[in-house]
Amino acid sequence: MNLRMTLIAASIAALPLMAHNPAQANGQLMAAPAGQASPQENAGLVARLKARGGALGLDAAHGFAIAAQHPGVVGTRITRAQHTYNGLRIYGSESVIVTNDAGEIVSESVADRRAGLSAKDGARGTAAAPLADLAPAFGAAEAIDKVVKAVAPRGLHRWEPQAELMIYPVMKTVRAAGAENKAEAALNAMDLEQVLDHYELAYLVKTRMADKRKLVYRDTILNAKTGAVLKQWEALQTVVGTGNSQYNGAVPINTTLSGSTYSMKDASRGVGGKFGAMAITNANHSPESNPNPGSVYTNSSNVWGDGQQYISGGSTTNANGQTAAVNAMWGLMNTYDALKNVLGWQSLDGANTSTYIAAHVDNDYDNAFFDPGCKCMYIGDGSSFKSLGSLDVIGHEMSHGVTDATSNLEYSGESGGLNESSSDIGGDMVEAYARAGGTGTTIPGGNDWMMGVEISKTGQPLRWMYKPSKDGKSPNAWSSSIGNLNVHYSSGPNNRMFYFLSQGSNASSSSDYYSSYLNKSPAAMTGIGNDKAFRIWFKANTTKFTQLTNYADARNKVLQAAEELYGVGSKEATAVKRAYAAINVGADVDESGVPGGVSISTQPSSVTVAPGGSASFTVGASGGTAPYSYKWLRNGAVISGATAPTYTLTAQTADSGAVFSATVTDSASPASSATSSGATLTVTGGGGSTERVANGGFESGATGWGGSTGVIGSYAGQTAYEGTKFAWLGGNGNSATETLTQSVAIPAAATSATLSFALHIDTAETEAVVYDKLVVTVKSSSGAVLGTLATYSNKNAASGYQMRSFDLLAYKGQTVRLSFAMTEDASLQTSFVVDKVSLLTQ
Structure with a gap:
């Protein structure tokens, strides 16, 4: 929604913009910390602001508070500077x-x-009645009492409650x-405006309480x-929201x-604060309702965690308990370094x-939160989740x-969604x-655009930034009802905007990266990169x-920032317009002046081979x-692991007719991409080669297979080698055994019998030990082992x-x-993902 403010346009138009030098845009670092302005400097600034306000028709009752x-x-x-009226x-x-x-x-x-606050303001374009009576009917203590009785009558205050008498503009859309x-x-979004309806004399009451087994942090506007x-909203800023370094290996x-004695304090990052340095403490299961940071972690050696x-x-x-602290310190160090080294922002x-x-x-707390009272953070060990100490969290x-x-975006409505989105953006950057080494002065690529996937036990992230609706609750685009959603869901469209701004979009309506709101040229907008x-x-x-x-x-305002940085x-400014248009905020525009990028110079050629032969594109x-x-694609679907100029596969009869294409992306910032034409694979009769495995690509589910057939399917967290389905053995992170079997007949007259399959292995294990x-x-029909073909491990x-x-001719007849x-031990998952199982005989 727009906020109808004719004064804004006038005041901004009268101001010079920051000088722009595109060559130095990436060098615009934030200044080093400096002392607050002196009372004299603040008084001078307020005087200048009041003089400007006078020119805009504001009377002497209007003021500013730093x-x-x-x-x-x-x-x-x-x-x-907050705007005031008669000191409120x-x-x-x-x-x-x-x-x-x-x-x-x-x-x-x-x-x-x-x-419209005073009678003299009536000529400034509002029908709101002036607010003449500024005397409250009750005091601040009673205001706090009213809120406490309504919110948590038996709660205990963790931080001293506050009540501020103020003027509350009631807006209408x-x-x-x-x-x-x-x-x-x-x-x-640009079709709606918020306009002033009337004013209320109100208290802003901030209560930070502990009630039973949970924290009850509320901000309340009380008449x-x-x-x-x-109005009232939740003030505890969490990562999981309502409803529902074990991650980085050995790290310094x-x-x-x-x-x-070693303590987990980093004196090289930050000064002052509660512990005199950046620190990781042991809350030691103090309850969510009244968390106590405890003392800083200490150890007799400088080797931490398991x-x-x-x-x-x-x-x-x-050692096991220290791992959560290692996760936290590694995340804290990298966040501090990313902000300082890239932007110049410190802590x-x-x-x-x-x-x-x-x-x-x-105990088993499934969340992490920022507490504005201490400007600190708490992380839980997880129950439905793993420890909530991943880098992005x-x-x-x-x-x-x-x-x-800085902006202190109110944690409710659309501003609350933007607050959450800003944290998702920060976490992913x-x-x-x-992931790129934690050094340098730019933000590289390499993030997964999924929030919290590492802490998930199911492989499902908390949020998909590129397509928020994949969680079933978050919208992909702005609508007039978005302000009614929980802030962890109303953040979705802005997360998607940021993905498009960085990475661009896709013109195919079947793509997760497609937006129907982009209707200008080119249909796929161009991104400008993470940095x-x-x-x-x-x-x-x-x-x-604000x-x-x-x-x-x-x-x-994002557009203003882009224009100040890049012109x-x-x-970059065009990309902002298009990225917001992609989520139904503002109109789409044509891209112009985008330099030529990569192009396809050699198209892949169609190939004809016999079953069992190699086909290369x-x-x-x-x-x-x-x-x-x-990036190679088969019938429009990405082929996992096919990331070279040439793609080769062992052809099967079922592959005949498949179309292969490639997308090539360059290293520019922003990157440009080009997609080749399709090349068709034809598989001929091949002199009698016969496929003996039924449903080797698992596209027909469990058909033909026995054993732990629940591992067959299409699951988030893994991808198919070809098609959409695969067999995911392991990946549990606890003690488990899973087996897939299929009986096949190898003819006595066979002159060749070749078993092949595609295998992907990933693991959370960090030691070079088989777990x-x-x-x-190969087993007999009674289950006796005839031969072990291979053993794979983490x-x-x-x-x-x-x-x-593998050659199975020895089993002919x-x-x-x-x-x-598959066997998996008690902790740290290993996934064995199998696809395209084939046994060809001649």
Whole structure:
């Protein structure tokens, strides 16, 4: 929704924009921490703002209160000034001011809800009645009491409750000109405007309580005359939401040695704070309802953790208990480094103030949260989930801290969805940075665009950023009802916007990366890469967004950030317009001036082979920026592990007619891609070659197979070698045995008998020790082992599928049972994924 504010346009138009130098855009780092402005400097800024307000028709009753300050780009400071009337804050009405070292205003981003407060304001375009009576009917203590009785009458305060008397603008949503007769389903976010309806004298009451077995953090707007609740929302910022380094192997973590004892404090990142340095503490199962950070982790040696999931009920200080702390410290270090090295932003507040993460909160707690009271984070051990200490989850929670220190987006409605989305964006960018080595001054690719997939026991992530609706609850695009959703679901469209901004879209309506709202040229929008997308988003959140920024306002301010960084009319600004248009926020535009990229120079040729023969397809590319990456597709579906210029397969009769194509992507930022034409595979009679395995690709489910047939299917977390289905043996992370068998007859007259299958192995095991196995054997019809073909283990893990083949001619004249038997130990999963099983005889 738009916020109808004629004053905003006037005030911003009067301001000079930050000087733009495209060559230096990536070098616009945030300044180092500096002291807060002096009272004299703040008074001077307020005086300048009041003078500007006078020119806009604001009388002497209107004022400004400095709320927060943080570093801006080198040479600037960001100040957030709340608008006041007769000394009372006007809720949601504020200015974000960028000043230079001389104290001059460089730019101002305004959310203006002041019109009509006094009789003199009546000429400023509002029908709202002036608010003349500013005397509350009861005091702050009674306001707190009313909220406590309604929210948690038996609760205990964790942080001192607060009640602020203020002026609350009650807004209403109206249709913009030209959208009056649109159907509800056809509305774009820019078709709606929020306009002032009237004012209420109100208290903003903040209660942070513990009630029974949970935390009850609420922000409440309470009518100061009647005591009625005008609005209320959840204030605890979590990663999981409502409803429903074991991840990184051996990692270097910073600790502090005192005497002969090591403590998990990193004095090289951050200063001050509760523990004097960045720290990981042991909450030691203190309850969610009243979590206590406990003391900083200590150890007699500087080797920490065992890399295993925490054993419920076990020690929180032995090697197993330390692993959650290792996870947390690794996430904290990488989040700090990504923000500082890439953006110049230090710690959560930009002022390099140390924070801490408390591990092992409560028992089997399935969440992680940022607590604004201590500016710290708590992580649980998980029950439905694994330990909630993955890189993206830690990055998510720390990003809540950044938002808390800057835009402070209200955690409800559309602004709450943007708050959550900002944390998902931060978490995924931290993951990308860490996966690429955790160094450098740019955000690379390499993230999975799925939030929390590592903590999942089922392979299902918390959220899919590229297509939020895959969770069954989050929308892919803005609608007029989005503000009614839980913030973990209303974040979905903005997450998708960020994916499109970074990676671009797909023009095929069957693709997960397709948007029907993109109707300009080209149909597939061009992304600008992680680094530029994150810089634009971070600049908008820290220097443009205000507390009640909604989707329409976010679109405009993200566009402003892109234009300031890369120029008006730049491809980056165009990408912002298109990315928001892709989620039904604003109109789509044509791309122009996008330089030519990679193109296909050699198309793959069609191939004819006999069954059992090798079929190869090759693609050539030119233009763009080398090196290129390759992705092969069969009948439009991606072939896992086929990432070279040439793709080769062992052809079966069933493969005849399949069409193969390749997508080539260059290394530019943003990357360009080109897709080849299709090449057809024809499999001839082949001199009598016969396929003996039934349903070797598992596309007909369990047909032909015996044993643990529940492993057959199409599951999130793994992909098929070809087609959509596969057999996923293992992947449980606990003690398990699973077996797949099929009986096949090898003719006595056979002159050749070749068994082949595609196998992918991935594992969470970190030691070079065999823990989990897959044994492939040939058995008699009675089950006796006739021969062991191969034994694979967690030590054989590799990216993509590997083709395996074996000569079974020694078993001609027999009906034998092919057996794939998996055993998995008590912890840390290993997945053995089997596809395209074939036994060809001649």
